[in-house]
Amino acid sequence: MTGRKKISLLHFFRRLAFPLRIFLLLLVVSTLLISALGQYLSASFEDYLTEHVRGMAMNQARIIASNDSVIDAVKHRDTHRLRQIVGKLSTGSDFDYVVIGDRHSVRLYHPNPAKIGYPMQWTKPGALEKGESYFITGEGSIGMAMRAKTPIFDEHQQVIGVVSLGYLVSKINSWRLDFLLPLAGVFVVILIILMLLSWLFAAHIRRQMLGMEPQQIARVVRQQEALFGSVFEGLIAVDPDGLITAINRNARKMLGLASPGRQWLGRYIGDVVSPCDFFTGSIEEQRQDAMCTFNGLSVIANRGVIRYQHALLGAIISFRSKDEISALNAQLTQIKQYVESLRTLRHEHLNWMSTLNGLLQMKEYDRVLAMVQGESQAQQQLIDSLRDAVDDRQVAGLLFGKCQRARELGLSLNLVPGCVLHHLPQDMDSTEFAAIVGNLLDNAFEACLNNPQGDKTVELYLSDEGDDVIIEVADQGCGVPETLRQTLFQQGVSTKTDAQGEHGIGLYLIASFVNRYGGVITVEDNQPCGALFSVFIPKVKKSDGTISDDFNS
CATH class of the missing domain: 3.30.565.10 (Histidine kinase-like ATPase, C-terminal domain)
Incomplete structure (x- = not known):
């Protein structure tokens, strides 16, 4: 794969949704792990099976070679008796064939009588002279097989013949398939389960991330930090256990807390704000315009509940010094009083002007004077x-x-x-x-x-x-x-x-x-x-x- 193709594939992978990338990565990793595990188990079983067959073949060959009847029949070159003995020994055994030869590797017994009297194949030079036992794997007179060859000794420990016991490779392969096929099925089931778990995990990540990409989450976090810092009111967010998850600069300033704010994250609110009932009591309920005291500061506080799919995630508390609210309230109260007084005086002024105008036009001067004096006296x-x-x-x-x-x-x-x-x-x-x-x-x-x-x-x-x-x-x-x-x-x-x-x-x-x-x-x-x-x-x-x-x- 060229460098340009690798770059284009990397760009394509990055464009995928983050949960889908997680799913594909988990799927690839799971496939590689299962493949590696399969290779390891297959190789281990191959070695085990080879050693096991060799051990069985050699043990069975030595048992036959040490049989007194076989030794006597080989010594007298009695092929008929060897056929009877081998027939009995083969009953209930799992080896495929046995060939018995004399000290010169000339066959005295063979499953195919036509091959008796001919030299045995795959004879290791000098093995019979030294009395060695060995294994040979290759194409023989019966077929491709794994053979165990061991010498036959007489009572004087002289080599008088050889026993060749073989297992056909086709049978060994069938044993290997009997083990590997169920194992492969188990691996396929495990891979399907891992695919399902990977998909569920990716879906869980998608829900936890609210369907957003990591870049979007990072942008939201930066926006939240900027928003917290720009708000004039004090803001503190807590989780259902009362642990602080966010706090802005104005909150730290009003509460007399040291900067930076990250040192307060994860702290219990009761260790930072006293009293903390407003932060922890009935946190699932919203509160508005509550008068509280935080660290000796009189504040007007509001509490908003943070939920996601009916699950309580915590609350965010905003508060402002009551002195500021009181000053604003005083200004608004005075303005309201001035407005009401002006509106009232305007109406009364219009009524008075109309009344006085009428009385003056009727030349009721005494009544005008009495009216002015009476109103002034009442006020x-x-x-x-x-x-x-x-x-x-x-x-x-x-x-x-x-x-x-x-x-x-x-x-x-x-x-x-x-x-x-x-x-x-x-x-x-x-x-x-x-x-x-x-x-x-x-x-x-x-x-x-x-x-x-x-x-x-x-x-x-x-x-x-x-x-x-x-x-x-x-x-x-x-x-x-x-x-x-x-x-x-x-x-x-x-x-x-x-x-x-x-x-x-x-x-x-x-x-x-x-x-x-x-x-x-x-x-x-x-x-x-x-x-x-x-x-x-x-x-x-x-x-x-x-x-x-x-x-x-």
Whole structure:
């Protein structure tokens, strides 16, 4: 084969699918191994058979040569008696023929009587004079045979004749075929089994490689490494046993782990991240927007499950510092408040301008003056009451915006007399507290709008007296069904099942904040209709840091 043909064959082999190449390689290797094993066993059996036949032939020839009757018949050249003796000795024996000659190798007995008296063939020169035994293989008077020749000694140990005992090569070949044919059949069966196992192994490799070539897998791995490195969030992948399979630079940076990242691969997640419940507990379940603490860092974490054909391969956890989320949430909350306030003020401004324009054209100047003074006094009273009751300006601004929003929706937001909020719970910032109050009020507004029989009133009570900070929001809405109260604070659960874009995230976030600071939420029926949500958050977080996962209803 020329060099060009070898190169073209190599290119053709490389173009084949990787599992097919594995199958062909295993098939070729299996065939070569079986062929080599067959050659070895065949050669070993050939040697064994040759030695075995030689040993049998020589032993039988010596037994005949040492027979007293044969010795006496040869000494007296009694061919008739030799025929009788050999006939008896041949009974039950497996040799093909026996020829007996005198000391000059002249036949005294031969299976063919016509050949008696003629010299024996394949006689080794000088063997009879020395009394040697030997083997001869060749074409004789009977045919191609393997012969054992041994001398006949008299009582004086003088050579008086020779015995030639032969096995035909055709019989030896038949013995060889009797052994090799079944052996060849066994090898063929083994080769078929190896072909089947090779194909199954190649198919298994194809499934494990998802039908991709090694180059494609290498490219996917490099893309994954680049993707992990470019993602701003921290990413950690673990297998079902909690062993780390991938970790990106941002995750190591946020968790305070040393570089490079390969030293963390294969380590148990509990040795790297504490606590590790989010990585190992119920790993087959997806989690979203869970508030956790990793190595003392407060994070918002998500967990995605990795599966292949219903088999659990592990999970990938993404997380981001809660401080960044809180800053973003604060910005969004402020923007939302500004938008709502501007929208409300715009509507009110248009209404006021229309009213004032009409009154001025009718020259009702006194009414115009009274209207302006009354509205300014109402706004100032609301601002003064919020300033006296709530020290936190972000929470007070939120409540002012919600009052304006309620008026725009045709609702009434009333602060229950006695409201006082001078201190927030320990470690809770204004954004988190405002998120709890704002989501509760938004849900109350929605409930009132969905119940035409209610009086459109929402009541809010805030108090930091005692050991807990209390938030109570009562509405005259449609209420909360009993069937939803046990799962109301789980992500994805919502009472607004017919509303587009509602995913049950508001109450879930409320529950996450409250649960994180060791608080509880209760849901009760309000009178005469609607619901009463009560939140109790300890002013001082428990010293052991434990947080309950249950919410009473």
